[in-house]
Structures are given as structure tokens and as C-alpha cells.
Amino acid sequence: MLNIDEIQNGVVIDHITAGTGLALYHMMELEKLDNASVALLQNVRSQKTGKKDIIKIEGDVSGLNFDILGYLDPQISITVIENGTVSKKIRPEQPKRLVNVIKCKNPRCITSMEEGCDHIFALTPSGRYRCIYCEQEFSVKP
Known part of the structure; x- marks a missing residue:
């Protein structure tokens, strides 16, 4: 089984429609992040949908535009993690x-x-x- 360590400070983008995580990764330009580590998990087992993709970002996410996520996939949830604990969960809305x-x-x-x-x-x-x-x-x- 694949094991990805938990995040201490960063963001988890969860409930991404299976198979679309890589396109989302590129649209958010995550490959350009210098001060963060990014893990893309594809086709992860999900109780709700059967399969899903997940993106974990450890480090500085201040320059990212999360508004786009509400447009790309209405099922997505964002979990912000600070000091190893969940500080907030967000369900992005469709941007105006x-x-x-x-x-x-x-x-x-x-x-x-x-x-x-x-x-x-x-x-x-x-x-x-x-x-x-x-x-x-x-x-x-x-």
C-alpha cells in the first residue's frame, strides 16, 4: 500500500473527480511552486464515489488561486492544515x-x-x- 506522510503545514485538495487531478495540477500551475512539496494521488479509494484524486501541498501556498477550484470541480473540498492539525475546511464556490x-x-x-x-x-x-x-x-x- 502506498503511504504519503501527513502534512504539518499546507493544504489538502480532496474529492477531486478521479482522473482529473493532473489537469487540475497543471491549471493551478503547481509545478511552479518553489517553497512547497506537492503529492498527486490518483484513483484513491473513496466510499462516496468509488475513486477520487487528491493533491497534498506541504509548505507555502500563499500564491495559489483556490477560487478556480469551484469552477473546475464542484465536489472538491480544501482542508487547511497548520501545525499538524486541521485549521479549516472549505468548499469553494463557483467564482463570479x-x-x-x-x-x-x-x-x-x-x-x-x-x-x-x-x-x-x-x-x-x-x-x-x-x-x-x-x-x-x-x-x-x-
Whole structure:
């Protein structure tokens, strides 16, 4: 059996849909962390879903954007660990705005024509994201 030590100071991102942990790892740019150790566990047994992925981050997580997790996977939970004990558990909500997370697919959108233009999407009441420039709807998650 695989054994990963417990975290003393850091974050556990749990209940990630099985098979999507690596994509989440790259979207959060965890490979760029210099002051933290990261463990990605895939297809871990889960009583609720059968299988899940888990990401454990030991060290400085201050530069990470956890808002994106509510967009990527609504089942995710975040556990913050300080001095070896759980200090809080968070269930991220769907962010009201996404900036440079998804790209507008409309070829006539200003984001397709202008370099350096941020891709900004706003959450609609239907739960989908819409480009703030051209109103193109984006409903398929990566």
C-alpha cells in the first residue's frame, strides 16, 4: 500500500473527480511552486464515489488561486492544515468571474484579435460563464 506522510503545514485538495487531478495540477500551475512539496494521488479509494484524486501541498501556498477550484470541480473540498492539525475546511464556490482561465472561442471576439487582452468570463444565473466582451457562452469545462 502506498503511504504519503501527513502534512504539518499546507493544504489538502480532496474529492477531486478521479482522473482529473493532473489537469487540475497543471491549471493551478503547481509545478511552479518553489517553497512547497506537492503529492498527486490518483484513483484513491473513496466510499462516496468509488475513486477520487487528491493533491497534498506541504509548505507555502500563499500564491495559489483556490477560487478556480469551484469552477473546475464542484465536489472538491480544501482542508487547511497548520501545525499538524486541521485549521479549516472549505468548499469553494463557483467564482463570479474567471480571468484567463478559459478562452473565448468566438473568432470575432476582441480577445481573439487583440494580443494581451484578458479573457474574462462572468457567471450567469443559469450557472454558465459568458464572455464579458462578446457574450459568447462557455459551458464545457476543461
